[in-house]
Amino acid sequence: MFFHITLERNMQLHPRHFGRNLRENLIAKLMKDVEGTCSGRHGFVVAITGIENVGKGLIRDGTGFVTFPVKYRCVVFRPFKGQILEAVVTMVNKMGFFAEAGPVQIFVSNHLIPDDMEFQSGDMPNYTTSDGSVKIQKDSEVRLKLIGTRVDATEIFCIGTIKDDFLGVINDPTTA
Amino acid sequence: MSLEPFNRLVKLAARAFYDDITTKGDNQPKTGRSDNRGISVVVLDALTRRQWVREEDLAKDLKLHNKQLRRMLRFFEEEKLITRDHRKETAKGAKIFSAAVAATNDFHHTGKEGEEKVKLHTHSYCCLDYAQIYDVVRYRLHRMRKKLKDELENKNTIQEYICPNCSRRYTALDAIRLVTPDDDYFHCENCNGELVAESDKLAAQEAGDGDDNARRRRREKLKSMLQKMEEQLKPLADQLTRVKDLPVPEFGNLQAWEARAHAHARGGLGDGSSNDPSKSSQGYGGTPMPFLGDTKVEVAFGKEEDLKSETASTSLKVLPPWMIKQGMNLSKEQRGEVKEEVKMDGTSTSSTVSDDKKSSVNTDDKRSIQDEYVKAYYAALLKKQQELEEASKKQQELLISNTSNMDSGTSSARQVGMKFKREEDEGDEDVEWEESNVTSNTNENYKVNDLNVQAEPSGGDEDEDDIDWEEG
Structure with a gap:
């Protein structure tokens, strides 16, 4: 799920950036530092949408770096158990397949793939139904349901299932 | 449109799902005296015999405290079984409702005229929402079944992997770290051995036989639970299918209902006798009756018994305890209990029923x-x-x-x-x-x-x- 939230961060800025562009430099550095990172608590920071306020800087002893407390608004993406996601398959193997939904990696193990789909090894490993009408391979788009999330301090990994109603391949690259 | 099958549905659902609901918080000790489990069944049963009813009146009829009843009703509202309406009323406003009630049911609320002289108060009304109840019960059954089946089929469980060499365990959540680019298998972080999925019993045998047994036992338990559920909720499911094609009784909101009741009263003033609920016990013929005769109750219970005997004749099942509580004449086998217990059940039921009855009888x-x-x-x-x-x-x-x-x-x-x-x-x-x-x-x-x-x-x-x- 996506959230638009306010976060706070202490930015350390090198003295060489001090000048009339201090604020721009600070924001550029913030974006570079924060966007694309993942915190277990809030999820992936997708984009910073605005700065709420920049506090008073504090000069660190010895280094000359200055710490600014910055409050900023950003869009975060946090996967939840039970959530339905659309993802792109990145790798297929005997144990199941891996897929990505934006920054999130999802693993679908083979017993969470419908029973009528079988693994076909070869040049392009894939899962195919017996009549060959549905095929899951690299770059297929699948709709899946998250059944478990593993949230570490700096990464989130999910496992999903396509063994439920309305889940499975939604767009096949070979037919498109 | 007929209310009877829907009322039966409500009664069955009440006994199936709301039998052990208490209005008390969990932190309070449940002593014998203050244990009010089963009260929800009483309230729901009482509501099947009414349409829109003022909560105070209902409380009075049920000899319940206002607050207690309101807590109960709020719970039912959250469960989407009833709709409620609150409005600020003067004495006149309250009279509209009483008039609507009195219009369709002459003898019932005649003694209340004096009491309606209340000032501006917020009055709450409640009414069963049959359409929603039907959906809620169906959804609930579906969820129960799905949950058990999912468990049974390992549908949403997280796959575990075992290294046959060092018997280290991994879950699917570790998958990203276990995968290697050169082949299709997961590899152990310790010994780089190929991992096997835990459900492959042959491979997993050396790792944990006890675990396997536990899994099997769990499966058995789940299966029996599912079976028991199907068996015990069969009357309810049957009733659901019976009700499926029937038009759902719809009372509309409070205002609409009152207006209709008034209109009916004006139209049918000539034949006052038809408004007597005791005479129109069967006919809910499109005319809104705020109070449906007590006779209905007997029909419902009698049918239940019939149905019981039907099912019993096909296969003499041991009835679930929540069904027996309704005080039916069943054979001992059906009860599957000791007689003494049955007797106790009987008294409790009769008390429930009589309480119901009492509530419905005019003071x-x-x-x-x-x-x-x-x-x-x-x-x-x-x-x-x-x-x-x-x-x-x-x-x-x-x-x-x-x-x-x-x-x-x-x-x-x-x-x-x-x-x-x-x-x-x-x-x-x-x-x-x-x-x-x-x-x-x-x-x-x-x-x-x-x-x-x-x-x-x-x-x-x-x-x-x-x-x-x-x-x-």
Whole structure:
């Protein structure tokens, strides 16, 4: 799920950036530092949408770096158990397949793939139904349901299932 | 449109899902006295016999405290079983409702006129929402079934992997770290051995036999649970299918309902008798009746029993305890219980039912019944006293005559004395008979209103139960 939230961060800025562009430099550095990172608590920071306020800087002893407390608004993406996601398959193997939904990696193990789909090894490993009408391979788009999330301090990994109603391949690259 | 199948649905659902709901918080100790489980069933049953009803009236009818009932109703509202309406009313506004009630049901609320002179108060009304109940119950069953089935099929469980070399375990959540680019398998972080999925029993055997047994036991348990659920909720599921194609009774919101009730009353003023709920017990023929006759209850329970016997005849199943609580005449096998327990169940049910009944009977009616009982009782007492007096008088006379006859010593006097004695005995007996007649009479009176009671509640039990309910 996506959230638009306010976060706070202490930015350390090198003295060489001090000048009339201090604020721009600070924001550029913030974006570079924060966007694309993942915190277990809030999820992936997708984009910073605005700065709420920049506090008073504090000069660190010895280094000359200055710490600014910055409050900023950003869009975060946090996967939840039970959530339905659309993802792109990145790798297929005997144990199941891996897929990505934006920054999130999802693993679908083979017993969470419908029973009528079988693994076909070869040049392009894939899962195919017996009549060959549905095929899951690299770059297929699948709709899946998250059944478990593993949230570490700096990464989130999910496992999903396509063994439920309305889940499975939604767009096949070979037919498109 | 017919209410009866839907009411039955509500009753079954109430017994299936809301039987052990208490309105108390979990932190409070549940003592025997304050244990009010089952009250939700009573409330729902009462609501099946009404349409829109003011909550205070309902509380009064059920002899429940206002707050307690409101807590219950709020719970039902959250469960989407009922719709509620709150509005600020003057005495006049309150009258609109009373008038609507009175219009369709002449005798019922006649005594209330004086009470409606309340100032501006917020009144709450509630009504069963049959359409929603149907959906809610179906959804609930679906969820229960799905949850068990998912568990059973390992659908949403997280796959585990075991390294056959070092028997280290991994879950699917570790998958990203285990995958290697060169082949299809997961590799152990320790020994780089190929991992196997835990459900592959042959490979997993050396890792944990006990675990496997546990899994199998769990599966068995789940399976039996699913089976039991299907079995026990069969009446409910049957009722759902029966109701499926029927039009859902719709009362509309409070205002609409009142307006309709008024319109009906104006239209049907000529035949006031048709408004009598006792006469139109069957016909809910499109005309809104705020109070449906008590007779309905009997039909519902009777049918339930029929259905029971149907199912029982096909296969004599042991009935789930929540079904038995309704006080039905079942064979011992069906109950699958000890008889004593059954008896207890019987009394509790009758109390429930009688409570229901009581709530539905007008307070005036109740008073009159009580008055009658008291009158009859006093009459009996009086009679007994008189007869005792008479008897003692006769005895005295007898004594006198005996003493007077002593001289003559004729046997005839003694015979007379014997006779007198016998009469005296008979007199006593008479009195006793009278008494028991009185009680049985009241019981019969009682039964007229309460067609539904199968286990005859004795007067004493009744009172006790009443007290219980009031405090519960």
